[in-house]
Amino acid sequence: MLAIFLQTLPFFLIIGLGFVAGRTGFFNEEATAWLTRFVFYFALSAMLFRFAANLSLAEVLDWQFVTAYLCATGFVYLLVTGVAFLRGARVEVAAFEAQCATIGNVGFLGVPMLTLLMGEAAIGPVMLVLAVDLIFFGSLIVILITGARDGRMNIRILGTVGMGLLKNPMIVSIMLGLGWSALALPIPVVMNDFLSLLGGAATPGALFAIGASLAGKSAERPFIAGWLSICKLVLHPAAVALSALWLFSVAPYAAAVMIAAAALPVAGNVYILAQHYRVAPQRVSASILISTVAAVVSVSLVIGWVGALY
Template sequence: MENLIISFNAVIPMFIWMVLGYCIRLRGLLSETSQSQVNNLVFKVFMPTLLFYNIYKTDIDMALQPKLMFYIFGGILLMWLLAILIGVKAEKYAQKRGAMIQGMFRSNFILFGLPLVINLFGTEGAGITSMAIAIVVPAYNILSVITLELFRGCRISIREVLAGIVKNPLIIASFIGMGFLFLKIPIPYFLESAVSGLADIATPLALVIMGAAFQITVVKENSRNLILSIIVKLAVMPLIFVTSAIFTGFRNIELATIMIVFAAPTAVASFPMAKQMGSDADLASEIIAFTTLISCFTIFLWIFVLKQIGLI
């Protein structure tokens, strides 16, 4: 019963924030323009601040986990290749293939990873998860661009891909945080307090905005691809990579981080990227909406099972 309560408490706050955002949109309290502006603010100010602060406050000996980082990076590559195999076999149209493949491998780890780990282990353990973002974000960005370029028949611009990674505020914040951590640069109390306050805003606001953007639009012609993408994203991928992580010997915070990398819903950023790069934006938005909704239950089950067998 205790593990059930812990699992419930870890997931439900995020669900409540998303429902609140959805209700805000229904009441007309946020226009689409306002949603876009706040979302931009979250990803360019609040989330980078959260990442910086969590890395800065990390125990450096605990955060240095090369085995964990190697597993996550290797797992993302394998997940991407598996998604390509499934997408190519299941769909003949290139634009739909690109949206499906991105939807099956690209996770919303940033929004789901940190709050879940903090709920389970406290802020002291969030540094490991924050460090993982330095691996996860560039990997997802590069592979997503390659995927969408491949399945619209255009030539891949390596320069543009690298420029996008270098300019990504989450990547910049992660490396600045690591610089402060490794060089042991102290931050004055008044400044640390201000940074901490901004960091506390990030997750609730990001999930509220995600809820506000949540729209269920079932398109009949996409139902087969949508169902397949949901099954692969929320069942097949986590089952493969979380089970492998258990047999590899990962436990506690490390295993929880791996679980969120591979069990989190499809990243919200998949939609604007699909739309901009000529992929099927409707299918992309449906995959995001349904995986986000269903993941509240599947992630709860993962946490409960792993707690029950004493692995986290």
């Protein structure tokens, strides 16, 4: 277990470096926003496209895997929503609490870390988790918020959701990569070197950006944020493990990657949405901060445990 911790520690040390740079003012909010933009639209997209272009859709798309992850995540989503309703929370607040409990930082942290620690074969399962999070649960939060505010479901909501997916560079790069693979097109040496060089910036850039963004977050309402962090770091991977290993008998290696992805801390894009819709941004901010700090230990424990599965 110590060996696993030492392997994951460099990733969190880069996050810590970004946090110090943000706290000291060396890296201000504007600089963090531009770095995040570079990673999101260029470096991470290059990495995902290159990975996807070397896979086939048949290798990636596993409906048993998707069903297991959806069922487990849906269970935690409904549980956290129910607890929020029992406290008297509004639909919008309950939806964001459920999002905190189920949507991990798969794009910025999971893709680079899990592919390095668990092997490049992990990219297929990681991309499936990322796709489900973005397409299903990313759409669900928009539908719930818009529907609650309008008082009814409107066909225009689907248009908003569709445009949001088409504008997401992670979804676009994965689909373009799989399309390239489906056409059996070779990747020219120059193109491959370009994608490798640009994609290589994704790991340190994304980790540094996570840390710098955490510098501006506070741990207000720590009780609720603590509950949501426990759900994300403990309950979510536990539910995914039960679903993948016992209910749906997912292949051991794919199940291990799925569980590790579920153990990641709360995603930063949940905070961006909370700010956009003006729904509990401080609570979401605190959940991201607490879960990321706790993940230094918890993610190592989970990766160490799932390593025995394959």
